[in-house]
Amino acid sequence: MRYLELENVFETTEWILGRFLFEDYLVSIKKKQWLRINRIIKSLILLVVMGRRLIK
DSSP: OHHHHHHHHHHHHHHHHHHHHHHHHHHHHHHHHHHHHHHHHHHHHHHHHHHHHHHO
């Protein structure tokens, strides 16, 4: 019983740490790459719009 409780504590701690690290990682990615992603999305939208105009 004791062993299982310890295991649960470790898993929970690991999960919480993982969450925090993952969120930090996501925030840093968003800061660095958001502009690039934004540009890619805008160019894709432009391509779709231009493609539709050409098809029509």
